[in-house]
Amino acid sequence: MRLCVWLSVLWLFALTPAVAGFGLPGRLVTAEQLGLAPKIIPVMYGRQYLTxxxxxxxxxxLEHGxxxxxxxxxxxxxxxxxxYHSAADVWGMLPVASVTVVTNDDQGSRLAVTAGMQEIRPGDRLLRPTPPPSAEQSDVPPRAVRVLGGLQDHHYMQDWLVLDHGAEHGLKPGQRWRIEHEMLGKRLVADVEIGDTVEQFSLAQIISSQGPIKIGDIAKRIERHHE
Incomplete structure (x- = not known):
């Protein structure tokens, strides 16, 4: 029975898609920011994927160039x-491509792809390259935070996890946190690195993982001398 479970875990690990992107981090935006972000519209009726x-x-x-x-x-x-989705929610955003505005008129703007990692879909959103400034940060981050979920279905290597503390609690990009739990009597460890923060939430990329990560798992801050 244990062998079957471990084989299932390894099989899911092998199927996990690479989403680290092309140098772009994942992002967190508020519901209001998501509503204001320009949206890709279909170029032809019925087309679900764009290249x-x-x-x-x-x-x-948008500004030309x-x-x-x-x-x-x-x-x-x-x-x-x-x-429950409210204006206080944050949305996790996965990177898709980089674009440049090539022309614009009173009908809108046309974009050219300059770098990308996957197909573009109608409804994908445009965000400025530089995220908005973070909220005022605490000097001392908490010792432990909780995983609220991931941006993909299987939370393994290269996925992004949303944590329940953010900039106002002292979390900031570059910090590393460790998740430890047991599965079938074996100790499993995963290290994550903060990539983006808003006031109440953080987005962390999985750097290394020995097994699945679940909603509710606890991440503890890695002290500098342990990194």
Whole structure:
């Protein structure tokens, strides 16, 4: 029985898609920011996937020559009820491509892909390259935080995890945290690194993992001399 479970874990690990992107980090945005972000619109009726050779359109008039990143909204996260979506929620965003505005008029803007890792879909959003400034940070981050979930279905290598503490609690990009738990009597360890923060939440990329990570797992801060 134990052998079957471990084989299942290894099989899922092998199927996990690479989402680290092309140098772009995952992002967290509020529900309000998501609603304001320019949205990719279909170039042809019925087309569900677009490639870097397609002409990409948004309805907003963007500055000619400006650079944007395309992100895909995945899931909303909340510190209250997971299924309750409000203006206080944050959305996890996976990187898709980088684009430049090539033309614009009163009908909108046309974009050219400059770098990308996967197909572009209608409904993907544009975000500025530089994230908004973080909230004022505490000098001392907590010793432990909780995993609210991941941006993909299987939380293994290269996935992004949303944590229940953010900038106002002292979390900031570059910090490393460790998740430890037991499975079938074996100690499993995963290390994650903070990539983005908002006031109440953080987004951390899995750097190494010996097994699955679950909602509710506890991550403890790695002291500098342990890194």
């Amino acid at each position: 870097r050779d397609d002409q990409l359109l948004v309805r907003e008039v 400006s650079t944007w990143h395309i992100y895909r909204p995945t899931r909303a996260f909340s510190t209250t009820e997971p299924s």
